[in-house]
Amino acid sequence: MTSVAVETFAMPAAGIRHDWSRVEIRALFELPFPELMFRAQSLHRAYFDPTEVQISTLLSIKTGGCPEDCAYCPQSAHYETGVKAEKLMSLDTVLKEARAARDAGASRFCMGAAWREPKDRDLDKVCAMVEGVRALGLETCATLGMLTAKQAEKLKAAGLDYYNHNLDTSPEFYGEIISTRTYQERLDTLGHVRDAGIHVCCGGIVGMGEAREDRVGMLAALANLPVHPESVPINMLVKVEGTPLVRGEELDPLEFVRTIAVARITMPRSVVRLSAGREDMSEETQALCFLAGANSIFYGPKLLTTPNPDTDRDMRLLDKLGMVPMR
Numbered sequence: 327m328t329s330v331a332v333e334t335f336a337m338p339a340a341g342i343r344h345d346w347s348r349v350e351i352r353a354l355f356e357l358p359f360p361e362l363m364f365r366a367q368s369l370h371r372a373y374f375d376p377t378e379v380q381i382s383t384l385l386s387i388k389t390g391g392c393p394e395d396c397a398y399c400p401q402s403a404h405y406e407t408g409v410k411a412e413k414l415m416s417l418d419t420v421l422k423e424a425r426a427a428r429d430a431g432a433s434r435f436c437m438g439a440a441w442r443e444p445k446d447r448d449l450d451k452v453c454a455m456v457e458g459v460r461a462l463g464l465e466t467c468a469t470l471g472m473l474t475a476k477q478a479e480k481l482k483a484a485g486l487d488y489y490n491h492n493l494d495t496s497p498e499f500y501g502e503i504i505s506t507r508t509y510q511e512r513l514d515t516l517g518h519v520r521d522a523g524i525h526v527c528c529g530g531i532v533g534m535g536e537a538r539e540d541r542v543g544m545l546a547a548l549a550n551l552p553v554h555p556e557s558v559p560i561n562m563l564v565k566v567e568g569t570p571l572v573r574g575e576e577l578d579p580l581e582f583v584r585t586i587a588v589a590r591i592t593m594p595r596s597v598v599r600l601s602a603g604r605e606d607m608s609e610e611t612q613a614l615c616f617l618a619g620a621n622s623i624f625y626g627p628k629l630l631t632t633p634n635p636d637t638d639r640d641m642r643l644l645d646k647l648g649m650v651p652m653r
């Protein structure tokens with residue numbers, strides 16, 4: 327793969343705002359597609375090299391048996407999805423996987439555990455994993471459920487760079503998707519993570535049967551956080567047999583692209599991640615997402631428990647588009 331020198335347009339750095347109204351965000355969604363793409367692309371170039379894509383690898387360090395009832399999730403113990411509950415992985419196995427991810431080009435290694443919240447003894451084990459992964463020269467990220475302020479501080483002391491905790495959808499639609507924890511509890515965890523000095527990775531899922539207004543509401547909630555998440559994963563629902571959302575209607579891929587573009591415009595300095603759902607996405611849709619301002623992907627054959635495009639396919643696509651992994 328060749329690296330291309332790209333002259334980024336000298337766009338004036340637009341102010342970072344935290345006072346987006348829903349009317350404004352709705353108006354962005356309603357823009358003619360070429361206009362929306364131009365605005366997103368202009369802002370993308372003001373803050374990033376548009377040819378670069380940050381690459382993360384995600385490993386499920388504790389799979390299945392989760393007591394939460396997130397309607398999209400095959401790891402919830404509430405649904406019969408065939409995902410077996412497993413114990414927390416050993417430190418050695420995690421480090422072996424992290425080394426392989428690094429050798430395959432990943433710059434960040436995310437560790438996901440299907441917990442409502444970590445128990446303190448489990449947190450100590452995760453802290454050891456964070457230290458080990460960091461020593462390999464990788465950025466570290468974890469997603470472990472809700473955290474107390476103390477737990478967030480412990481993770482920070484172990485060297486955790488990012489914590490993922492998604493808002494999932496709009497506050498109004500949230501109750502249709504999860505009943506076992508509240509939106510406010512999610513916001514509280516995000517506050518603890520931010521206060522501990524850990525970067526925040528926070529986004530949501532589209533294609534769950536929500537209305538456009540819910541996508542507007544989700545992006546308003548994210549863009550109006552006191553500090554924008556450094557990383558904003560936008561997931562397309564992966565329908566898994568056994569979960570309540572398996573029979574829902576498909577979301578138009580262009581609406582997904584619009585969601586990416588509006589995320590880029592409202593949070594111009596954040597890395598916007600094309601997350602779950604890429605396995606079923608055409609190369610053309612993924613290319614449009616990159617044009618709309620997506621500049622991160624998950625890499626590797628599996629995303630927790632659902633399939634992800636294989637690494638060769640991803641590299642071929644980046645190569646075709648003349649794009650390169652972000653260093």
Ligand code: SF4
Pocket residue numbers: 392393394395396399400401402403439440441442471
């Ligand atoms: S999304 Fe996370 S919290 Fe929700 S059921 Fe799945 S593993 Fe549990």
